[in-house]
Structures are given as C-alpha cells and as structure tokens.
Amino acid sequence: MSNVRFDELELMLMAMFEQPTLKDTIQVLTEVQPLVAEDAEMSALVQQTIPKMQRLNEQQFKGLELEWYKPDEPNKKTEVAEK
DSSP: OOOOOOOHHHHHHHHHTOOSSHHHHHHHHHHHGGGGTTSHHHHHHHHHHHHHHHTOOHHHHHTTOGGGGSOOOTTOOOOOOOO
16 A cells, blocks of 8 residues: 655645545546646646545545645634624
C-alpha cells in the first residue's frame, strides 16, 4: 500500500469536488480539467492531484476526512452566543 501525501490545496480541491466514491471524484476532476485550462495555477493543481488520487484505494480516500477542507457555505448561519 503506497503512502500518498497531499498538500492543503490538493485536499481543498478534492473536498470541493468530492463525490461518493474515489473513482467518481477522479472522474469529476478529469471533466473539470478543460474548464480550468486557462487558469494556470488551477490547471496545474488538478493535473498534479489526479495521479496522486489514482494511487489511493477507496478506504484511503475515505480516511482523508475531506469535510475539514470544504469551504464554508456562504449562507450557512453560525450560532453566536448572545450575552
């Protein structure tokens, strides 16, 4: 079993496009590639992340806990304690 390390940007990318399975998430990122082709940084990020993901198995993918890397929802209400 290979030990694959992802940086924070790669984890955030996977979190943004996360699907129920590793295979489906890779498929979505593959489909996104042409859409981000004009953004050099984003394109490079997608291109470097996909091969790393292909070295994972489903269990390793689920163990990444991508929910920690998902961006906050803009309309999500946060509870604030009132004094």
